[in-house]
Amino acid sequence: MAGEGRWTAALAEHETVVRACLAASERVAAADWGRVPAPDKWSPAAVVLHICQSYELGRDAVAGGPSMRLRIAPPVAWLSRTLILPVFLATERFPRGAKAPAEVVPSATEAQPTDARRGSRSPGAGGR
Numbered sequence: 001m002a003g004e005g006r007w008t009a010a011l012a013e014h015e016t017v018v019r020a021c022l023a024a025s026e027r028v029a030a031a032d033w034g035r036v037p038a039p040d041k042w043s044p045a046a047v048v049l050h051i052c053q054s055y056e057l058g059r060d061a062v063a064g065g066p067s068m069r070l071r072i073a074p075p076v077a078w079l080s081r082t083l084i085l086p087v088f089l090a091t092e093r094f095p096r097g098a099k100a101p102a103e104v105v106p107s108a109t110e111a112q113p114t115d116a117r118r119g120s121r122s123p124g125a126g127g128r
Helices: 002-026 044-062 074-091 113-118
Strands: none
């Protein structure tokens, strides 16, 4: 089955990227973990927490829980997901100044080094 092979390849690629992300986070010095590199930028702790929250939101949505609020018309969302997102992913570039959805923006109190290193919430915590 061609579709199954694509899923297998996608899962393998995902595993590689997750391992690389974890390795990169381990290389961040403890003193730099909560340091914001520039105004309006996130610290390494906030970036990792954002990724964790994104995964949690997706997991919860698949299980019937809350998902991100759609902020644009459904046809525009489909067009963006189908035509624009693949370009971002293929080029590994994201538009400057793009804002993260509010549902996955870590608060200053959440984005602490200890929280980000272990994940935003305890494993299997379920809802948000």
